[in-house]
């Protein structure tokens with residue numbers, strides 16, 4: 001049996017165990033995937049992770065509020081993937097095999113990846129929404145937006161606009177990411193405030209945390225899109241209702257959750273997953 005955990009605080013609501021259990025059944029392998037509560041401090045996080053991998057654990061997912069803490073842990077140990085570096089956050093932990101083979105202790109071989117943004121792109125692709133050459137707008141400039149930018153650019157989008165309540169956070173994010181990645185510095189990116197965002201887009205993505213607050217975004221009446229995506233899921237999302245009423249196709253972020261999980265599972269086990277098959281099973285629950 002291969003052991004996996006998802007570390008978070010709170011963690012009781014996490015759907016990762018049921019998602020990964022379905023993946024394991026599809027791949028025909030025997031796994032145990034558990035929710036792991038952790039006190040909200042960096043030392044506790046490092047202790048939980050070390051105990052897990054010393055006990056023979058294969059891989060761990062990291063969720064709120066530990067993605068940046070996990071990034072710092074891996075940076076000073078076994079390293080980070082390019083996506084984790086650009087996102088400034090880690091959602092997938094594993095051990096760096098090359099380091100282990102060269103005699104590095106387990107605790108020093110911790111390696112971090114980030115599959116959130118690619119999970120989003122894979123879900124958008126599976127919906128049949130064309131990304132190649134698309135005019136894309138992201139609303140939000142926090143962690144969720146940051147993780148989506150490199151995978152979206154790598155998918156071949158045409159133009160990218162980043163809108164945020166605090167526009168300086170959007171411009172700072174673009175400068176920072178352009179310095180970190182040549183694919184990002186070569187992409188023409190414009191920024192504006194959320195209510196200034198207007199005109200016709202192909203895909204608009206809500207990457208703010210507003211879905212949780214009950215507030216609504218101040219969307220411009222001259223803003224239109226063919227497709228609207230909200231990274232949140234599990235409740236009625238005013239952002240999606242707004243664009244649905246204006247004729248757009250919409251999706252919440254549940255498929256992104258499944259998409260990032262599939263990429264983590266593949267990274268850990270080498271088995272690739274037919275996400276569509278398991279999405280049907282999860283939706284039927």
Ligand code: ATR
Pocket residue numbers: 139140141142143144145164165166167169207208209210213215216217
């Ligand atoms: P996450 O990791 O979910 O992205 P975050 O890093 O705290 O969380 O970022 C939250 C994002 O939601 C930010 O873009 C924030 O806008 P500001 O940068 O202006 O703070 C946005 N956000 C949160 N609440 C909002 C609200 N009530 N109206 C508009 N934007 C909001």
